[in-house]
Amino acid sequence: MLIGGGRRSSKHQKLNSGYDEGSYPHLLQLYTSPPTGNISLHEFEHFAIERLKVLKLLENVSLLYGKGSDEYKIKLQNELRKMGMKHFLRTMNSDNLSTSTNGEAVFEDCRKDHISHFILRLAYCKSDDLRHWYIQQEVDLFRFRFLRESDNSTSIKAFLAQNGFNFKAISQEEKQKLRKELVSSTYEMNNGSFDSNYFYKVHFTAALDLVRSRKVYLKCGYAYVPSSELLSLVANVFRLELSKALARTARMFPVIEEQQRLLWMLNHINEWYLGDDYGNKKSKTRDGITADMINPLCQESFPPCMQHLHYALKADHHLKHFGRLQFGLFLKGIGVSLEEALKFWRSEFIKGNMDVDKFDKQYAYAIRHNYGKEGKRTNYTPYSCMKIIMGNPPGAGDQHGCPFRHTRTDVLVQQLKAMKISSTQVDEVLVKVKSNHYQHACGMCFAAVHKQSSAEDTVLAIDHPNQYFELSQKILHPQKPSTSTIPRTMRTPQNATLQTSCASDVPGTDSETNTNKKIKQEAELDEGWENDDLDEIMSGVASMESM
Numbered sequence: 001m002l003i004g005g006g007r008r009s010s011k012h013q014k015l016n017s018g019y020d021e022g023s024y025p026h027l028l029q030l031y032t033s034p035p036t037g038n039i040s041l042h043e044f045e046h047f048a049i050e051r052l053k054v055l056k057l058l059e060n061v062s063l064l065y066g067k068g069s070d071e072y073k074i075k076l077q078n079e080l081r082k083m084g085m086k087h088f089l090r091t092m093n094s095d096n097l098s099t100s101t102n103g104e105a106v107f108e109d110c111r112k113d114h115i116s117h118f119i120l121r122l123a124y125c126k127s128d129d130l131r132h133w134y135i136q137q138e139v140d141l142f143r144f145r146f147l148r149e150s151d152n153s154t155s156i157k158a159f160l161a162q163n164g165f166n167f168k169a170i171s172q173e174e175k176q177k178l179r180k181e182l183v184s185s186t187y188e189m190n191n192g193s194f195d196s197n198y199f200y201k202v203h204f205t206a207a208l209d210l211v212r213s214r215k216v217y218l219k220c221g222y223a224y225v226p227s228s229e230l231l232s233l234v235a236n237v238f239r240l241e242l243s244k245a246l247a248r249t250a251r252m253f254p255v256i257e258e259q260q261r262l263l264w265m266l267n268h269i270n271e272w273y274l275g276d277d278y279g280n281k282k283s284k285t286r287d288g289i290t291a292d293m294i295n296p297l298c299q300e301s302f303p304p305c306m307q308h309l310h311y312a313l314k315a316d317h318h319l320k321h322f323g324r325l326q327f328g329l330f331l332k333g334i335g336v337s338l339e340e341a342l343k344f345w346r347s348e349f350i351k352g353n354m355d356v357d358k359f360d361k362q363y364a365y366a367i368r369h370n371y372g373k374e375g376k377r378t379n380y381t382p383y384s385c386m387k388i389i390m391g392n393p394p395g396a397g398d399q400h401g402c403p404f405r406h407t408r409t410d411v412l413v414q415q416l417k418a419m420k421i422s423s424t425q426v427d428e429v430l431v432k433v434k435s436n437h438y439q440h441a442c443g444m445c446f447a448a449v450h451k452q453s454s455a456e457d458t459v460l461a462i463d464h465p466n467q468y469f470e471l472s473q474k475i476l477h478p479q480k481p482s483t484s485t486i487p488r489t490m491r492t493p494q495n496a497t498l499q500t501s502c503a504s505d506v507p508g509t510d511s512e513t514n515t516n517k518k519i520k521q522e523a524e525l526d527e528g529w530e531n532d533d534l535d536e537i538m539s540g541v542a543s544m545e546s547m
Contacts, residue, residue, distance in 0.1 A: 051116035055137035123269035187215035291344035301472035317352030333382035
């Protein structure tokens with residue numbers, strides 16, 4: 001696949017690939033071969049952002065509802081429509097292949113799905129944590145699509161045949177012979193549903209999920225899987241093949257590292273924040289926050305990560321570089337001006353036996369730099385939760401990071417109890433922490449502190465420390481006007497802009513709300529790209545997948 005540079009193209013521009021009706025015989029894909037054709041750098045980024053939004057939506061909805069339940073399916077469909085992802089929904093119903101009057105439009109949707117999968121495969125192959133997250137979300141997406149197709153038995157049979165799934169049902173004679181064992185050992189199986197189900201005899205390693213949850217009958221190393229659980233067999237194959245493909249891609253990643261501009265994007269996709277921009281707007285909750293207001297506001301509305309940094313600063317009168325950066329940008333985002341920030345940091349540092357001249361020489365420059373008053377005069381944005389979680393982990397003496405991700409359990413328990421969270425609620429938070437759902441754990445902490453319902457379907461998954469602060473202030477001071485609402489994680493604004501810690505280093509998104517500055521930066525990044533150079537990348541990917 002060639003990736004070209006050039007000027008920004010229309011959001012709805014068709015892919016330069018050549019319509020081929022037989023390329024996607026079914027809307028369900030196993031992604032066994034990489035895509036071919038030409039796309040621009042802007043399209044490369046746009047496709048990655050759209051799929052990332054969908055995968056994050058899947059993650060958050062799965063925390064609220066049981067996977068595969070009617071509520072789960074309805075919520076996903078509704079949220080995808082609200083996010084403007086109707087083309088993703090079109091790739092989840094094979095009736096579109098036969099009833100659509102515009103076969104080229106369906107082909108284009110499938111191709112976008114195909115390309116975006118491989119883009120994120122490149123971005124999420126680099127570590128075990130990234131691979132685990134990506135595999136889980138892609139499997140959930142595949143399951144959701146399969147469930148939408150499950151009512152169409154003809155479509156499912158066609159998909160299985162096209163992809164070489166040779167599951168053979170046992171004979172009626174063997175089925176009746178094992179009737180008693182199958183009815184008693186198969187999950188939710190009774191005499192009525194027994195007659196309507198086929199049973200597939202597969203090696204137990206092909207149905208590990210079902211074996212682990214004791215949902216199938218085992219005999220001599222073989223699992224007897226009912227047709228109602230066919231999805232588990234197919235999803236297990238999908239998971240295994242994707243895991244192998246990611247491992248191969250990781251081994252070949254040096255091929256991509258030679259392309260520095262594309263490498264930056266791939267290295268930071270997992271840290272992208274797609275919500276409100278807290279670096280380019282005034283605080284929604286308060287005007288003119290002064291240095292003297294920071295301490296009471298910390299006790300009132302700071303998220304756990306910022307409370308930890310604030311109390312560490314108060315105790316030691318110093319923070320290391322990444323702690324100052326994380327905390328300083330947060331303060332900027334809540335509405336602390338440059339003058340007040342300098343006053344706040346100076347007053348704390350001089351309490352640690354540092355004279356004013358040393359502070360001005362060694363630390364004041366960095367604070368002004370964060371506000372865009374020094375160096376390249378870049379408007380740096382506060383760190384999002386993903387940036388904090390996936391960024392530099394704290395070392396000895398460091399205080400930055402996410403308490404739910406980087407703090408020992410005993411220390412985290414002490415911090416949560418200091419926030420007056422009950423032992424029962426602390427235990428609930430720890431369950432999410434142990435499941436690596438750090439943002440949802442933060443949402444449960446928010447609900448506990450603000451005396452809100454901790455029911456699964458009402459708890460927010462916090463995306464950003466400044467989101468936590470603004471929502472807290474809105475609850476505690478409802479008389480304060482707010483110009484916009486705080487979005488739920490699963491309700492990412494359709495026109496949300498891409499946010500990272502440094503606006504000058506990252507290309508913008510396709511959003512029509514991007515500033516001229518970001519568009520200019522993209523143009524500078526695009527300038528000089530050559531198709532021949534980038535052809536090596538995707539040809540390398542093709543060679544990986546053929547190994």
